[in-house]
Amino acid sequence: MNKLDTKFGDFGGMYVPELLIPALDQLEQAFLDAKDDPGFQEEFMSLLKDYAGRPTAMTLSRNLVSNPKVKLYLKREDLLHGGAHKTNQVLGQALLTKRMGKKEVIAETGAGQHGVATALACALLGLKARIYMGAKDVERQAPNVFRMRLMGAEVIPVDSGSGTLKDAVNEAMRDWSATYDKAHYLLGTAAGPHPFPTIVREYHRMIGEETRAQIMEKEGRLPDAVVACVGGGSNAIGMFADFIDEPDVRLIGVEPAGKGVHTKEHGATICTGTKGILHGAFTFIMQDHDGQIEESYSVSAGLDYPAVGPQHAYLHDIGRAEYFAVTDTEALNAFQLLARKEGIIPALESSHALAHALNMAEEAEEETIIVVNLSGRGDKDLAHVTKILGDKL
Amino acid sequence: MEQTRSQSAKFDGSARYSKMFSRLNEVEQGAFVPFVMLGDPEPETSFEIIKALIEGGADALELGIPYSDPIADGPTIQKASIRALKSKVRPGDCFEIISKVRAEFPDIPIGLLLYSNLVLAKGVDEFYLSASKAGVDSILIADVPLREADRFINIAKAHNIQQILIAPPNASDETLSAIGDKSAGYTYLLGRAGVTGAETAADVPAKALIDKLQQYQVAPPLLGFGISTPEQVKTAIQSGAAGAISGSATVNIIEKHLDDKPAMLSALKAFVQSMKAATQK
Numbered sequence: 001m002n003k004l005d006t007k008f009g010d011f012g013g014m015y016v017p018e019l020l021i022p023a024l025d026q027l028e029q030a031f032l033d034a035k036d037d038p039g040f041q042e043e044f045m046s047l048l049k050d051y052a053g054r055p056t057a058m059t060l061s062r063n064l065v066s067n068p069k070v071k072l073y074l075k076r077e078d079l080l081h082g083g084a085h086k087t088n089q090v091l092g093q094a095l096l097t098k099r100m101g102k103k104e105v106i107a108e109t110g111a112g113q114h115g116v117a118t119a120l121a122c123a124l125l126g127l128k129a130r131i132y133m134g135a136k137d138v139e140r141q142a143p144n145v146f147r148m149r150l151m152g153a154e155v156i157p158v159d160s161g162s163g164t165l166k167d168a169v170n171e172a173m174r175d176w177s178a179t180y181d182k183a184h185y186l187l188g189t190a191a192g193p194h195p196f197p198t199i200v201r202e203y204h205r206m207i208g209e210e211t212r213a214q215i216m217e218k219e220g221r222l223p224d225a226v227v228a229c230v231g232g233g234s235n236a237i238g239m240f241a242d243f244i245d246e247p248d249v250r251l252i253g254v255e256p257a258g259k260g261v262h263t264k265e266h267g268a269t270i271c272t273g274t275k276g277i278l279h280g281a282f283t284f285i286m287q288d289h290d291g292q293i294e295e296s297y298s299v300s301a302g303l304d305y306p307a308v309g310p311q312h313a314y315l316h317d318i319g320r321a322e323y324f325a326v327t328d329t330e331a332l333n334a335f336q337l338l339a340r341k342e343g344i345i346p347a348l349e350s351s352h353a354l355a356h357a358l359n360m361a362e363e364a365e366e367e368t369i370i371v372v373n374l375s376g377r378g379d380k381d382l383a384h385v386t387k388i389l390g391d392k393l
Numbered sequence: 394m395e396q397t398r399s400q401s402a403k404f405d406g407s408a409r410y411s412k413m414f415s416r417l418n419e420v421e422q423g424a425f426v427p428f429v430m431l432g433d434p435e436p437e438t439s440f441e442i443i444k445a446l447i448e449g450g451a452d453a454l455e456l457g458i459p460y461s462d463p464i465a466d467g468p469t470i471q472k473a474s475i476r477a478l479k480s481k482v483r484p485g486d487c488f489e490i491i492s493k494v495r496a497e498f499p500d501i502p503i504g505l506l507l508y509s510n511l512v513l514a515k516g517v518d519e520f521y522l523s524a525s526k527a528g529v530d531s532i533l534i535a536d537v538p539l540r541e542a543d544r545f546i547n548i549a550k551a552h553n554i555q556q557i558l559i560a561p562p563n564a565s566d567e568t569l570s571a572i573g574d575k576s577a578g579y580t581y582l583l584g585r586a587g588v589t590g591a592e593t594a595a596d597v598p599a600k601a602l603i604d605k606l607q608q609y610q611v612a613p614p615l616l617g618f619g620i621s622t623p624e625q626v627k628t629a630i631q632s633g634a635a636g637a638i639s640g641s642a643t644v645n646i647i648e649k650h651l652d653d654k655p656a657m658l659s660a661l662k663a664f665v666q667s668m669k670a671a672t673q674k
Contacts (some may be wrong), residue, residue: 001567006540015509017465018538018559019586021568160471166462173464178587277509277536278462290483291514292461 003032006194007282008314014193016173016280023180028195030100031202040095047091051124052081054088054206058214058371063341070361073223073371075211077235078346084376085207085235086117090186092203094121097184104183105129108172110137110165111301112144113376114188119153129153132171134164137301144380162295165305169279189232190309193280197237197309204238211371212242219369225250225360228373229353230323231267231303233312235375240321250322253312254356256298257325267296268325269308270316278307284316299328299388300348300381330355332388335378347376348385403612404577406555407530409502413452414579414613414635423672424636425626426615427643427665428455428506430473431490432482434651439477440490442647444497445658449665452672453502454494455533455638458487460508465535467590469641472648484511484520488527495528504531504557504578517548525552531578533557539571546575557581560606560614562596573609580606582614582634591641595619595629603633623671630672639668 002025007013014024034040048054057076065072077085097105105127109115115131122129131148135157138145148155161167169192176185190200208226215223226243228236230253243249258266266272273284278293286294286306296306315321331348334355339345346354350373357372378385405411417424427446432439443454459477463470491503505524512520512534524532532554537545539558549556555578560569562583572580582602584595595618606614613635620626621642629637646664650657 001540013541014538015536015541016538017535017561018568019561019563019583021538021540022563022565160468161461170462170464174467174588177465178593180586276513279464280536282513285510287510287514289514291510291512292478293510 002028002194004028004195004198008311009317011283011313011317012194012197012281012310014280015277015282016193017177019177020180023176024193024195026100027096027199030096031195031199034096034099040099044092044095048088048206052087052091053079055210056080058211060218061342064337064358065361067361067364069367070364071369072357072361073215073369074344074374075207075239075371077207077373077375078344078350078377082117082120083379084113084117084347085204085238086114086188087120088206088238089200089203089234090114090117090121093184093186093199094125094127097127097186098125100184102182102184103128104179105186106172106175106179106183107131107186107188108165108168109133109188110168110304111380112137112141112148113302113380115148115153115155116144118186119148119151122153123151130156132156132158132168132175134162134168135159136163137165141301164295166293173279189234190237190311191232191279191281191283191307197281197311200234201237201241201311204234205241207235207238207373208240208242211239215369215371222246222249223369223371225252226371226373227252227254227353227357229254229303229349229375230270230308230312231256231305231349232307233309235373237309237311239373240315244320251315251320252356253321253323254352255323255325256300256303256352257327258297258299260327261325265297266325267298267304267306269306270312270323271325281307281310283310283313284308299331300352302347302349303352324356326352326355332385334358335385344374345378346374347378348381350375404550404555406553406577409500409530410453410555410578413502417452421674423626423630423634423674424452424615425450425665425669425672426453426455426636426638427451428457428638428640429643429647430457430459430470430477431487432459432477432480433473433644433647434476435480436482436486436490438654440493441654441658442661443490443494445661446665447498447501449662450669451665452636453504455504455506455640456491458484458505458507458511460511463508465588467588467592467641469591469644469648470589473644484515488523491527491529502530503528504533505529506533506535509534509536517545521548521552521554525554529554531555531557533559533581539568539575542575559583560611562586562598562602566605569605569609569611572611576612578612579635580611580614581638582606582616584616584618584620587618589618589641591619591621591645593619594621595625597628597632598634600632623667626668626671630674636672
């Protein structure tokens with residue numbers, strides 16, 4: 001039986017084939033042992049500091065907000081090695097892999113950011129990585145495929161199903177069910193079966209902890225709200241975790257509304273979704289009346305996932321966190337605005353969080369401090385955005 | 394003797410499985426159970442396929458409901474799902490096929506094998522009710538391990554359906570003991586790790602595992618995953634399994650003859666005959 005809670009209220013759980021239960025139990029045990037092992041913690045902290053570049057800066061925006069009552073801070077995960085927050089938890093899980101005596105790593109990736117983070121950690125720690133990526137994504141994200149291969153990872157295109165992220169997850173789980181003895185499945189977000197949502201949260205929680213320390217130093221008080229984008233929800237849960245017990249801090253998750261939540265082309269699972277099971281967890285998912293999983297859509301590949309981490313489903317359910325949806329167009333506007341006003345090119349994912357925070361800033365009537373988790377940088381999105389905006393710049 | 398007593402204490406549902414195992418015991422045979430996807434390639438042919446399996450000598454049926462994200466299935470059964478979904482087959486259509494089969498074959502045990510989200514989408518209670526009305530004897534949910542199974546087992550009982558549990562080769566004693574307490578109908582014994590598919594053959598189940606299954610008094614074990622030849626059926630039964638399930642090998646025959654239905658049906662029948670012949674002890 002499990003040593004940690006496998007559920008968040010009704011959400012989460014371990015809805016996987018019986019065959020994978022021993023591997024998930026082994027992972028839970030390794031995670032717990034590592035938590036109490038000063039040697040493990042020291043190595044993890046040292047990698048985060050000396051290799052990845054933690055703590056990341058927190059920047060007060062200078063020109064972005066016109067409302068004088070509002071201070072908008074950016075938590076700069078875009079400055080982390082690898083270009084996004086993803087490096088944090090990948091380093092943690094890669095260390096766990098070694099701890100379990102496994103030498104191979106399986107991962108899934110959509111846009112390629114988690115794949116790149118996995119590839120770099122495996123290169124550094126001497127692990128062999130194979131990364132499943134939807135065949136369509138392999139074509140669309142050629143530079144990231146090259147990055148992964150450059151760092152020694154094997155990239156396996158997935159043709160089954162729709163050839164996107166959810167199918168890459170399916171294929172990774174299929175691989176793992178045959179190879180769990182020697183391979184670790186390094187899941188890339190705070191979703192999936194227990195213990196992944198808990199491990200991924202704990203290995204990203206320094207985002208919120210640093211934010212707390214930095215805002216206390218700069219402002220002498222906690223922020224009124226922290227805002228983060230939510231696809232699977234890893235950067236958001238990393239930002240939220242340290243503030244969940246601070247009722248005065250609003251926790252705000254921003255989902256991709258794509259072409260509008262009333263169209264079929266979006267990925268706003270909490271805002272519009274119904275409950276169901278996908279990839280091992282009971283959570284909000286996109287599905288038809290029969291329970292067949294529907295394709296999600298977003299301009300930002302990192303938010304394009306038809307489910308969400310179960311702890312977000314729970315935080316929504318109990319009313320502790322609030323979830324909103326931002327369209328492609330709003331996100332693209334915020335993307336350009338941050339570049340022009342602050343000289344920072346954000347990831348399209350993070351641009352969703354920023355777009356919502358800018359709306360909040362405009363509407364604020366009292367003194368308000370907002371921290372946006374700028375989860376990644378936008379270099380990876382340049383080709384895509386050029387295609388969309390063309391010469392309109 | 395003791396085993397018999399324990400088995401009879403288990404929830405017996407429609408009793409079709411227990412009757413089947415008694416009948417087979419008398420003639421010293423194991424069970425052969427083919428799996429196909431309901432609605433593959435479309436409902437009408439699917440019904441004829443199932444009839445061919447029964448005519449070929451199938452002792453019981455294991456039937457899938459097509460799903461968009463079948464994580465426990467290899468390429469063969471994934472493709473069967475896709476074919477059925479392309480034919481716009483919905484769970485309701487699957488229950489209709491089962492009802493037709495049940496009307497013609499009142500005694501054959503029928504098992505459903507599917508994924509949890511299809512059950513949840515309809516409402517667990519409603520789903521089991523529909524299954525029961527259609528004449529289903531057992532339900533196996535591929536992504537519901539023992540740890541999440543209680544809720545399903547309780548609802549299954551309320552609708553006179555037996556919840557099938559999986560015994561994987563890597564199961565702990567704790568898991569096997571719980572399967573002993575909760576299993577009904579039969580136990581799906583995994584022949585190997587991985588996903589469904591005839592590409593990788595099943596391993597002969599370790600004597601130690603079969604002994605343990607008996608020790609924990611689990612419902613009769615049928616060996617599945619990677620069973621595609623009569624020799625494997627024979628070996629499975631010799632090593633103590635109550636029978637064998639063959640999915641991908643059966644579905645491969647459908648895939649191979651998609652353009653020629655008569656050839657497909659006669660090949661399926663011949664396949665089942667050859668597999669069934671290997672069940673004689």
